[in-house]
Amino acid sequence: GAGVSQSPSNKVTEKGKDVELRCDPISGHTALYWYRQRLGQGLEFLIYFQGNSAPDKSGLPSDRFSAERTGESVSTLTIQRTQQEDSAVYLCASSLSQGPNNEQFFGPGTRLTVL
Amino acid sequence: AQSVTQLGSHVSVSEGALVLLRCNYSSSVPPYLFWYVQYPNQGLQLLLKYTSAATLVKGINGFEAEFKKSETSFHLTKPSAHMSDAAEYFCAVSASGYSTLTFGKGTMLLVSP
Numbered sequence: 001g002a003g004v005s006q007s008p009s010n011k012v013t014e015k016g017k018d019v020e021l022r023c024d025p026i027s028g029h030t031a032l033y034w035y036r037q038r039l040g041q042g043l044e045f046l047i048y049f050q051g052n053s054a055p056d057k058s059g060l061p062s063d064r065f066s067a068e069r070t071g072e073s074v075s076t077l078t079i080q081r082t083q084q085e086d087s088a089v090y091l092c093a094s095s096l097s098q099g100p101n102n103e104q105f106f107g108p109g110t111r112l113t114v115l
Numbered sequence: 116a117q118s119v120t121q122l123g124s125h126v127s128v129s130e131g132a133l134v135l136l137r138c139n140y141s142s143s144v145p146p147y148l149f150w151y152v153q154y155p156n157q158g159l160q161l162l163l164k165y166t167s168a169a170t171l172v173k174g175i176n177g178f179e180a181e182f183k184k185s186e187t188s189f190h191l192t193k194p195s196a197h198m199s200d201a202a203e204y205f206c207a208v209s210a211s212g213y214s215t216l217t218f219g220k221g222t223m224l225l226v227s228p
Binding site: 003033040042043044045050055059062091099100101103104105107 | 124139145147149151156157158159161163166167205208209210213215216217218219220225
């Protein structure tokens with residue numbers, strides 16, 4: 001079956017520009033997560049959506065970062081006024097429900113390069 | 116709060132040799148522990164997880180990990196490495212009541228013929 005998909009796979013942008021990254025979770029998965037993977041680092045949690053509940057935004061590094069989710073489907077992560085330190089692979093994951101016992105399925109990521 | 120430490124950013128083994136990737140965690144509550152593998156240009160794939168049942172957990176591709184509470188460890192092993200095991204491996208922790216994962220920095224496994 002279809003897994004988690006992300007687009008674009010690669011994005012190169014100039015410092016100061018805004019970017020939008022898209023995630024299509026597995027159909028029926030109510031939980032959706034965004035993580036960031038900087039070079040040589042582990043994955044950092046950014047934001048978590050669960051159904052119609054208010055998202056957990058505790059991992060967003062600054063107010064330049066925001067994310068939305070339409071119901072239980074597509075999510076977009078927006079980075080405004082990009083900085084060079086935003087360069088990273090942005091990974092999206094989804095799971096059937098909330099809770100640590102539910103496996104998170106990861107997409108292939110979007111590699112963002114800020115020049 | 117949880118944290119994960121993976122010892123060694125790179126581990127090199129010969130084909131057929133034992134694979135041992137180390138992971139130590141800290142958690143203020145009983146943890147759930149995970150190992151993920153990331154092949155080049157692919158997303159992360161779950162290898163195995165510990166959820167307070169058996170302390171020795173068997174995963175895919177012949178990998179297993181043992182939860183040792185006294186050592187706060189969850190090391191990943193495989194008796195005999197294959198060339199196809201070359202990838203980056205991430206240990207992660209979560210806690211009851213939390214859905215998000217805290218990851219280690221990853222260990223790149225290199226397998227030589």
